[in-house]
Amino acid sequence: xxxxxxxxxxxxxxxxxxxxxxxxxxxxxxxxxxxxxxxxxxxxxxxxxxxxxxxxxxxxxxxxxxxxxxxxxxxxxxxxxxxxxxxxxxxxxxxxxxxxxxxxxxxxxxxxxxxxxxxxxxxxxxxxxxxxxxxxxxxxxxxxxxxxxxxxxxxxxxxxxxxxxxxxxxxxxxxxxxxxxxxxxxxxxxxxxxxxxxxxxxxxxxxxxxxxxxxxxxxxxxxxxxxxxxxxxxxxxxxxxxxxxxxxxxxxxxxxxxxxxxxxxxxxxxxxxxxxxxxxxxxxxxxxxxxxxx
Amino acid sequence: xxxxxxxxxxxxxxxxxxxxxxxxxxxxxxxxxxxxxxxxxxxxxxxxxxxxxxxxxxxxxxxxxxxxxxxxxxxxxxxxxxxxxxxxxxxxxxxxxxxxxxxxxxxxxxxxxxxxxxxxxxxxxxxxxxxxxxxxxxxxxxxxxxxxxxxxxxxxxxxxxxxxxxxxxxxxxxxxxxxxxxxxxxxxxxxxxxxxxxxxxxxxxxxxxxxxxxxxxxxxxxxxxxxxxxxxxxxxxxxxxxxxxxxxxxxxxxxxxxxxxxxxxxxxxxxxxxxxxxxxxxxxxxxxxxxxxxxxxxxxxxxxxxxxxxxxxxxxxxxxxxxxxxxxxxxxxxxxxxxxxxxxxxxxxxxxxxxxxxxxxxxxxxxxxxxxxxxxxxxxxxxxxxxxxxxxxxxxxxxxxxxxxxxxxxxxxxxxxxxxxxxxxxxxxxxxxxxxxxxxxxxxxxxxxxxxxxxxxxxxxxxxxxxxxxxxxxxxxxxxxxxxxxxxxxxxxxxxxxxxxxxxxxxxxxxxxxxxxxxxxxxxxxxxxxxxxxxxxxxxxxxxxxxxxxxxxxxxxxxxxxxxxxxxxxxxxxxxxxxxxxxxxxxxxxxxxxxxxxxxxxxxxxxxxxxxxxxxxxxxxxxxxxxxxxxxxxxxxxxxxxxxxxxxxxxxxxxxxxxxxxxxxxxxxxxxxxxxxxxxxxxx
Numbered sequence: 019x020x021x022x023x024x025x026x027x028x029x030x031x032x033x034x035x036x037x038x039x040x041x042x043x044x045x046x047x048x049x050x051x052x053x054x055x056x057x058x059x060x061x062x063x064x065x066x067x068x069x070x071x072x073x074x075x076x077x078x079x080x081x082x083x084x085x086x087x088x089x090x091x092x093x094x095x096x097x098x099x100x101x102x103x104x105x106x107x108x109x110x111x112x113x114x115x116x117x118x119x120x121x122x123x124x125x126x127x128x129x130x131x132x133x134x135x136x137x138x139x140x141x142x143x144x145x146x147x148x149x150x151x152x153x154x155x156x157x158x159x160x161x162x163x164x165x166x167x168x169x170x171x172x173x174x175x176x177x178x179x180x181x182x183x184x185x186x187x188x189x190x191x192x193x194x195x196x197x198x199x200x201x202x203x204x205x206x207x208x209x210x211x212x213x214x215x216x217x218x219x220x221x222x223x224x225x226x227x228x229x230x231x232x233x234x235x236x237x238x239x240x241x242x243x244x245x246x247x248x249x250x251x252x253x254x255x256x257x258x259x260x261x262x263x264x265x266x267x268x269x270x271x272x273x274x275x276x277x278x279x280x281x282x283x284x285x286x287x288x289x290x291x292x293x294x295x296x297x298x299x300x301x302x303x304x305x306x307x308x309x310x311x312x
Numbered sequence: 313x314x315x316x317x318x319x320x321x322x323x324x325x326x327x328x329x330x331x332x333x334x335x336x337x338x339x340x341x342x343x344x345x346x347x348x349x350x351x352x353x354x355x356x357x358x359x360x361x362x363x364x365x366x367x368x369x370x371x372x373x374x375x376x377x378x379x380x381x382x383x384x385x386x387x388x389x390x391x392x393x394x395x396x397x398x399x400x401x402x403x404x405x406x407x408x409x410x411x412x413x414x415x416x417x418x419x420x421x422x423x424x425x426x427x428x429x430x431x432x433x434x435x436x437x438x439x440x441x442x443x444x445x446x447x448x449x450x451x452x453x454x455x456x457x458x459x460x461x462x463x464x465x466x467x468x469x470x471x472x473x474x475x476x477x478x479x480x481x482x483x484x485x486x487x488x489x490x491x492x493x494x495x496x497x498x499x500x501x502x503x504x505x506x507x508x509x510x511x512x513x514x515x516x517x518x519x520x521x522x523x524x525x526x527x528x529x530x531x532x533x534x535x536x537x538x539x540x541x542x543x544x545x546x547x548x549x550x551x552x553x554x555x556x557x558x559x560x561x562x563x564x565x566x567x568x569x570x571x572x573x574x575x576x577x578x579x580x581x582x583x584x585x586x587x588x589x590x591x592x593x594x595x596x597x598x599x600x601x602x603x604x605x606x607x608x609x610x611x612x613x614x615x616x617x618x619x620x621x622x623x624x625x626x627x628x629x630x631x632x633x634x635x636x637x638x639x640x641x642x643x644x645x646x647x648x649x650x651x652x653x654x655x656x657x658x659x660x661x662x663x664x665x666x667x668x669x670x671x672x673x674x675x676x677x678x679x680x681x682x683x684x685x686x687x688x689x690x691x692x693x694x695x696x697x698x699x700x701x702x703x704x705x706x707x708x709x710x711x712x713x714x715x716x717x718x719x720x721x722x723x724x725x726x727x728x729x730x731x732x733x734x735x736x737x738x739x740x741x742x743x744x745x746x747x748x749x750x751x752x753x754x755x756x757x758x759x760x761x762x763x764x765x766x767x768x769x770x771x772x773x774x775x776x777x778x779x780x781x782x783x784x785x786x787x788x789x790x791x792x793x794x795x796x797x798x799x800x801x802x803x804x805x806x807x808x809x810x811x812x813x814x815x816x817x818x819x820x821x822x823x824x825x826x827x828x829x830x831x832x833x834x835x836x837x838x839x840x841x842x843x844x845x846x847x848x849x850x851x852x853x854x855x856x857x858x859x860x861x862x863x864x865x866x867x868x869x870x871x872x873x874x875x876x877x878x879x880x881x882x883x884x885x886x887x888x889x890x891x892x893x894x895x896x897x898x899x900x901x902x903x904x905x906x907x908x909x910x911x912x913x914x915x916x917x918x919x920x921x922x923x924x925x926x927x928x929x930x931x932x933x934x935x936x937x938x939x940x941x942x943x944x945x946x947x948x949x950x951x952x953x954x955x956x957x958x959x960x961x962x963x964x965x966x967x968x969x970x971x972x973x974x975x976x977x978x979x980x981x982x983x984x985x986x987x988x989x990x991x992x993x994x995x996x
Contacts, residue, residue, distance in 0.1 A: 198766050198767075198769075199761040199762075199763065199766040199767035200766065200767050200768055200769040202727065202761070202767075203759070203761070203767055203830070204780075205727065205746060206725050206726075206727065206746060206754060206757075206758075206759060207754060207780070207781055207784055207834075208746070208749070208751055208754045208784070209784070217769075217772075217780070218769055221769065221771030221772070222769070222770065222771055224771075
């Protein structure tokens, strides 16, 4: 039998309760499990991977999948399975840190623009428009070719690329909040802009920020892969997935495994991130679903 | 009333459940009623009692997150709850139509109003093309909209709130339905507009024989038009009775509590709130659901369910104690809630009381001049506003929405730029934007906002909300801050257990108390209360008013009390200013403003208040009219029932000093106003 509700209880709805894992949609839960698997592999992989990432001629070149080489071997006889495992660590670290950096920059900028409004906001937004009007890949390549070959550089480039997009989203979310009375109350108390952004705005856009971080991580995986593929990312013999695809492409007729294995891993990772994000966004109550593509 | 003969819609044992925290909870528990043809049936109750849920069920709709678990809604040989969606659509809008609370959100902003009305006819195959347009024009005329051909082509945002609501009513009438379900149709409107809408609805019923289900928390509005009224509590009907009976001889303690809670112009509120507040999150025990709040409950009430039964025709009430209760209710003096408060406010500070804040000739405009040296058209929101508040005094600023009340509050806090005039606080000119104000000033001037949902950050606990001003103004941290927060909570009659709660976990009244506690944390001298009661239920309002009085007595606080509600102002304020379109049209001590001579606008506000609030029947002398806006003259001329001719339109009215402290801005001499308003003298 159902319990009757007291008059004032309607609308309280799961107040103050942190969402349970089981509140997520099934697809998001599956995706979360896969993501957890990726993280585990990235952390522990080097301990149990059958071969080193750069160990050449552990089998004959272009060997098809077998018990000893589950994904076959590449042109130099390296074990593709081991390389994919080692590559997952790089993929996760670079994409998470790039998107994390972008989200930190974008959130600070977005909150400040929303709080100040007026001409500062106008100026900031037009600057962002300019940055966003340059095709992303070209902007990234420009930054990379200007910066040299530091391994941190792709991360920085992607962060700079994503930050304006994060700024827009966070600013839009915060604009809806700056007009709330509790912000006005903080203003009349004489709080500083920084403390209003931190105490009043941020907690209320935290959901958006987290979803944004999650989406951007998915994009970052693909984007960093693309940079590697074009030869602007990690340098050989690094087992970076994009680079692996790029290297394997020329000999795809001899064996497609060196291309397929990292490509599939990348696809599964990105799709999992997106499904998880989507479930999360719905749970947090964001309108609409974040798009997979921009 | 012989209902059986002419029953239009019959609801039987309706049960609706909501899903909350992954569990189904019953929000409507076995409600049965019927509405006769041409009857106006009122459904009253406080927020969350399930009244809107019933309104939706009558349209065959379960609101998102809810399900109808049992019941029957019989209408024209159909059960609306089992009717296939396709057939239901033919009924909805055509046979039963719906008027929601907020007209602006129910009109499509990108379509002209006329087309939206015509579309309803088109959809239900009633009329199309030019026939639909002709009918629409006739409808607009019928709902009392001026100049239908012009309004036909207007977009919703170009209409006033009252016109929007009329437009929605026209839409509801488009297919000549048998029943219109109205969900809080006048809640967002000011009293004068509400009076017009209620009159319109009663007229439509008389002329077209349409039955109405009028759902509202506002017993005042219900008292104006309903034939019968049902009072709901916690998903059940507790009393059903014809209007006059319900208001004069309520059988159920809850009904009486609600009626006693209505702030009335003609009678001071009781010594303590007439309804006890709900025990905290106790859930509902078995037995009578009202028992925990009932002064008459006995042991049996807590174990035995109460069903609606005849309680002395024509009443039906869900209270087994009603005969006992009714006889004790006859002796009101025994009940402190009914005993009028002898010293309802702290005594008015004398003339020698030091002035706390002195507002002089304030002019506020949102738009800045493009060329600073060139005067722009007069776009001031507030003009020539002057008033003074002494220490420990309550000054009420009354006016309808859009009159500039809140703008004045924001200007006093330095949130909007002041174009001219000055604000002097404790002897210092403080006409400064917030960023330039000294900390001490920010501390002494605090504000409480209208809607506690919006004024408390949903992500911060009550404790963290209260600790912030304590840290900023008193440098209190840690245990000291916690203790002060507990003191503040108890000053606003909240328990220390609320410290860890989030605003969402509190009821509306508790949230507003927290907002007040936050303002008190700064230890202000002046508290600006911007419509702080209007988002709350009447029983909760009453307790907040009591709280405000106590705080004033204990701390000598001064209030700037901004409100549209004359009945609250009457018993809370020492001085009143009546604001119309940014100008004070009358200002004086409360007993002066509430007695003739009135400014015609004050008079209109008083006479348009619903009977339950006004206390005595009085109809506006002349129908307010709408004239084209004119640049000069009196701002109220367009709607003034006592307009005397050209002078009102062309000449700015003078300020007449009626008595010391009492000023009216009107062309009509005070003596003449007094004569013409003589019949209203006994009203208050």
